[in-house]
């Protein structure tokens with residue numbers, strides 16, 4: 001394969017738009033799912049998956065999440081939180097219980113005290129899998145049914161990992177009727193973010209090329225995949 005043929009698929013993907021509509025909260029009953037806006041992913045210097053310098057995309061996400069949390073009633077808040085020593089390949093140990101890295105960022109810490117917010121620690125990528133109880137019932141499904149919402153707005157980090165990881169099973173759960181009256185799964189783009197690890201940085205850290213994760217590209221790819229499977233993208 002010559003060099004042009006190798007990059008051609010990437011160029012074609014670049015032409016596919018993320019189609020964003022306005023988030024209209026005046027119609028219907030919305031619930032908000034906040035994914036993993038914890039220190040270990042968002043606060044400079046807080047562990048191997050946290051930014052090393054202030055990151056505008058992450059700062060925008062936190063500010064927009066704080067705003068939405070003030071105007072959307074029912075909230076389900078995931079915190080990535082692992083017992084010490086639990087492996088989650090390919091990622092290094094992160095958001096370990098007892099370190100504080102698994103706690104909500106300062107701007108969202110108030111959600112721990114809110115009666116309209118259910119905070120759920122999870123120790124895997126997908127909040128739907130993380131929400132499974134031993135008896136087979138599910139925290140996420142029960143929250144959606146109990147609150148009587150008809151639309152779920154999903155925000156958080158990372159767009160292409162844990163946000164994608166909850167949105168895709170939510171789309172299937174909606175189809176199967178596990179979410180009560182929920183019709184729409186919405187991803188609010190300005191309140192989503194992902195991490196930045198350019199290829200050159202990955203190589204400088206002696207990581208494999210497969211570890212590279214340029215922020216804007218992966219943010220966009222996550223949105224495209226969710227959009228393509230029926231999520232509504234707003235922003």
Ligand SMILES: [Zn+2]
Nearest residue numbers: 080088123124
């Ligand atoms: Zn994790």
